[in-house]
Amino acid sequence: MRVPVDWLREYVAVPAEATGVDIAASLVAVGLEEEGLHGGGVTGPLVVGRVLTLEKEPQKNGKTINWCSVDVGDANGTGEPQGIVCGAHNFEAGDLVPVILPGGVLPTPQGPLEVSARKTYGHVSAGMICSERELGLGDDHDGIIVLTRRFADDPEALARCVPGADAIAILGLDRETVEVNVTPDRGYCFSVRGVAREYGHATGAEFTDPAADLATRVPPPSSSGHPVELTDDAPIRGRAGCDRFNARVVRGLDVSAPSPAWMRARLTEAGMRPISLAVDVTNYVMLGLGQPLHAYDLATLGERIVVRRARPGERLTTLDDVDRALDPEDLLITDGGVTPIGLAGVMGGASTEISGTTTDVLLEAAHFDPVTIARTARRHRLPSEASRRFERGVDPELAPAALQLAVELLVEYGGATAGDEVTDAGEALPARPITMDLGFPSRIVGVEYDRETVIGVLEAIGCDVLVDGTSLAATPPSWRPDLTTAEDLVEEVARIHGYERIPSVLPTPPGGSGLTHAQRVRRVVANVLAAQGLSEVWSAPFVGEDRLSDLGLDVAAETARTVRIANPLSDEQPFMRTSLVSTMVDAVRRNVSRGAKDVGLFELGLVTALDGPRTTAPTEDVGVLPSEDTLAAIRDAVPPQPRHLGVLLAGDRDRAGWWGAGRRAEVFDVLELVEALAEALAVEVVTTADAAMPWHPGRCARVSLADGTVLGHVGELHPKVVAALGLPARTVSGELDLDALTRAAEHTVVARTLATYPMAQSDVALVVDRSVPAAAVREALVSGGGELLEEVRLFDVYEGDQVGEGRRSLAYRLTFRSPERTLTTDEVSALRDAAVAAAAAAHGAVQRA
Template sequence: MRVPVDWLREYVAVPADATGAQIAADLVRVGLEEEGLHTGGVTGPLVVGRVLTREPEPQKNGKTINWCTVDVGDANGTGEPQGIVCGAHNFDVGDLVVVILPGGVLQTPQGPLEVSARKTYGHVSAGMICSERELGIGDDHDGILVLTRRFAGDDETLARLEPGTDAIPLLGLDRETVEINVTPDRGYCFSIRGVAREYSHSTGAEFTDPALDLAARAPAATEGGFPVTLADDAPIRGHDGCDRYVARIVRGIDVTAPTPRWMATRLTEAGMRPISLPVDVTNYVMLGLGQPLHAFDVSTLRDGITVRRARAGERITTLDDVDRALDTEDLLITDSGGERALAIAGVMGGADTEVGPETTDVLIEAAHFDAVSIARSARRHKLPSEASRRFERGVDPQLAAAAAQLAVDLLVKHGGGVADDEVTDVGSPAPMAPVAMDLGFPTRIVGVEYPADEVVSILESIGCEVSRDGEVLTVVPPSWRPDLTTAEDLVEEVARIDGYDRIPSVLPTPPGGAGLTHAQRVRRVVANTLAGQGLSEVWSAPFVAEERYAALGLDVPAELARSVRLANPLSDEQPLMRTRLLATLVDSVRRNVSRGARDVGLFEIGLVVDLKGEQQAAPTEDVGVRPSDEVLAAITAAVPAQPRHVAFALAGERDRAGWWGGGRGADVTDVIELARVLGEALAVRVTTVTDSVAPFHPGRCARVALDDGTVVGHVGELHPKVVAALGLPARTVAGELDLDLLTTAAEGAVQAQTLATFPVAQSDVALVVDEAVTAAEVESALRSGAGESLESVTLFDVYRGDQLDAGKKSLAYRLAFRSADRTLTTDEVSALRDAAVAEAGRRSGAVQR
């Protein structure tokens, strides 16, 4: 919201010497956010000049330029006339014009333009004679700004216009505009009226509410007013779409009459472009009071207006010439029969009833619409209009008559119209709901002592009606504050008006003895371990397209059955929640490689969605009220499982090449190692067994499992077709593990043990097994058979050759035994080794070589 300082002074007694920066600081003190401070944007010497000579010079390109000499007084430092080339022709010798001299800067849409003396068309042009658009005070660019015409009839101003006079204050280019950010709960500040009220709260300056006088002058409703029917048969959340509608008619308007310059200036400073008198008047009232208005051409209306919800299949062409399909939740302004849509209420008018050059009679609509209805329609149709921004934040329902009266006054005065005596004012807004609050509540919540009288005084100062019964206050918020619905809202107002700077800054003392949870510690260990292995952590958005499942070589129907489809996705191209981290991690790999990273190692820890069964719709409840236990249980039941996973990917070289020798590309053994390293860091023993699952290469994939056989994930080299489909480097390897399963397995896994001081005894054994038997299976059998004295098993050799039958291989293991209470004898070690070999033979068919 842009607030011109001069306009603000009409509503509140801003000191004459107050600057825009000081006003912004005062507004920040009561919780408004400053966005910026704007002025005319012209710097440097901008002066009044009198044209002394004007010599037209035709050019070879068919254009005629004027070589002029202009008297700029002593502004150029010499007193000599200034030679300037000008392409406009709407001025003559003797006219007073606006001249920017070398060194001055104009603000253009392309950025700042510094004016300098330069040679052009055979002359040295020392400056510019400016148009309204170049000065940023209007849209006229057909000719230059001639001051003798602009101030025609203002003899006092013309009398003091001398060559060399500073034109910046003359044209209001030194006027300041404060820009603030209006939060959703402070919709009343989307007006000069609301901001002036806040400035008064901050500084104590006297505030004059213009709506009071306007409301007092507004005539009461009559029986002969323009017929309006409120017929909302489908209220949202029980709130009628329109609970008040004021209509006033002004006849005989000259719509071609110019908008008063002061009004056009204020609209421009507030960030709106002047268009025509009726439109400018409605915008001016909206900016000033906060009540959006709409102007209808009376000749295009039938016998009356009906406000209702849209019907299925209904359409409307709005003022932007877009044909729109309407939703049954859209609130419409229609003709008396309800058959023709005239406007999307509170959002945008229809093209059929637009005020045009032939319009003479105008109906002014000042209505109060339901905030939720307008917000939904504006978002549904992607029409964030100035009106909808105000309605969706809550407009004062008592303001309609005053706003309509101001619009009528301006149209009569500047458009030459005559106001009808008949007035329409239908509907009855619900009164503001009272809020009960304990007098000591602000002190308990904020931590600052607020005396009872001060609490009452602050609430009354913001417009509340306060009654006291012992230690309990009953507070009725003002009509312009629909955000005040709870005691906590009132506490915020007390703290805000009293001053946030009074609230002490106290560093909270964290309770001791809690620390991180087991799951948090596991995540930190995993992240630190992978970072220690040279990988970088990334985050990727959890949204995917159906095509990603196909690119990964997955079973698309099965993945879709597990996927949650978003009802309102950020991107229509990615409407699904990911079921695995690799579906999005590969994007990070590709992006890094495309930007020049040759060797990439990335990992991500995040949630995935695993939908089991049909996707359930969660029930909804109104905000501000705690849902029942049954509703909370239904919401919880509708939320699918969201396990936490860790995924990693490697591409390029794992061991870098250099002067020390050649490098080594990342391969499947590297991701197997990462899985084993994570298990060791968490004190969880994991095993890897050959497997074949998408999206991995069928011969270079391993299943990662716990001792009890629980599968926690897979690692391997991505399938060549997957690599090609995703644009990844060749031989990219990756893996994904269920971190929740690892977290559970790691709980209590670390047990303190007394270090054995007795010597270790080692025994080697070579076992011949079928080619299909994995080393992990044999190792598991050896561990099971060797008993508790076995300290470690290490595979140190694999042999395939002529000394073995076809389809056989020899696995050589080193078994290390140690007892905690004695030195093992040779016979004991041999017996333990034989037991281990026997178990391996029983479970895997191993034969000692």
């Protein structure tokens, strides 16, 4: 928001000596961040010059320059014409132009630029003929400012434009404009009125509300007012799109009458381009008071205006001549409820705009729902000055005063007559009181505020305050719709009392237990896998039915276990994932496609795992605290989301080099990672052969805890899955339930004392049916080997004629050790025989000679 300082002085008592820098600093103190200062940057001799001669001189580079002789009066000390080179071509001999002479200083983005006489294009150019951009008046740099045309409608200003006159005052360059950044919750500051109020809070300067004086001159609503009907069959959040609509009529307007020079100057300084009297007046009122207005050609309107939501298939051509398809949520201004004539709060329609034949005008000032206007402006990609204010909240009590000012300006400068037609339809909802304990600001901010300070600040910002013992009820003013909770009031107390008064104190963190058990487990898992050479990734948790099908899963069963969402990233992925592998494969493909042939990835992430019927969560209005029952229903509707661990290996696990050939990743590499994790977490896991998609049925293992709880599966991906997903051949993967693994690790780990006595090893080869898993044989050996059995390791598998059809030989190395003494050969043999006997009893194992 750009605020001309002269305009600001009309609403608040700014000290005469205060500069733009001082004003900006005061506004920063109450939370309005400075965006920039405009004006006041030109110093030195900037004078009016009359172009006496203009000679066009083509250059070798294809450019044509003008060698000018310019009369600058006595400003150059000699009275002689000034020779100046100029590259613009939008002026001619006889025109009055602004000229900065040597010694003058121009503002530039790089800093002040001092102008000097210099030789260029074969001439000594003693000064510059200036454009809007060079003087900081705007962004136009295509041509210089021609004062003869600029002040054609302002005889008083044009009379001051004589050669040698000070152009700084004529162009208003001695006037400053402060630009501030307005946060979304401070919409009332999108006006000079609002900024002036904040300056008063910051400095204690007396604020004079311009709307208060205007309100005393507002005529009462009349029966002859233009009929307005407010309807809304699709309110958003239960709030009507328009709750108040004010309108006034002026007749006999001379639309060709020029806007006064002071108004055009203020609009320009505020960043808006003057257009015509009717448009300039509505923009001036909006900038001054904060209430957007719209002007209709009364002759183009029917008997009544109806404000309603759009209907399917309706279209509207807006003032920018764009034909727009309307959405049922769009709020419309319609002629008789039939023909749309404007997008409420955003932009008017082309059919009712002011034209050169307009004489009678209907002025509109309404109060619209912020959410409705924000959604419409974004839906149509049509931001406007009006929508920017409405979507942040406009004072619902301001409309009559704003219309009164607009009517008075059109009557004074457009020769119009104020009509008797005064419309005031609807009524805005009153602000609700906010209750707060008087000590609440002190507890929240950490600064001691006495009750007089709290009450004084709230009354200063316009609240009606009622005190009852140690608490108060504050009703926010109409221009502060952002004040809805006690925390909002606390922020106002801290802001107005002074952020700079809040001391910088380093908080003392409360004592705690550090990381939770689950956090420690996740950190251990990540560290172990990273130490094994794997890289952690994150994949978006969204999948489509095609991905579930490519993985060979039952699509109906999987979609029944998850939830469908409105995915903002891709409509083709509407489901939350049920496994990490389903989304991690994208990371593998992306890395492989970019040249990383050997890939090892892992992810710790959430999956969705519904185990019953879906339930729908109830909804509440924004800003309303849901009841305990509603919160419980919302929590119950959230599906279970266990945390899983996913691992994917592709390409070589051991790379080739001078040391020898490489080795492709295989199932046992993933099993080795699982065993490393189990060892790090001191959890016993059991792996058994299994068949589950998306893994190869002959190269898949189920990972379980000792109590039978299934953690997940590891294995080589099915060849059809690899082909469907475009993965490297024989990609291996694994997925474990990390939450279950975390719960299994919730025990005290007792460190074993290192034995100092020597180990004793004995090898046995057991012949079993091929269907008997090696892990099952190992478990039997462990159960029969006794407490002195330290390790059982499978080191050889043989199938052939020597063991018979359908059987195989499994060779295990058994390691025994006593913590108290050296074992004898007989003891080791007895222990070994006991282990073999257990395997024979459990699986029919026969020791191979």
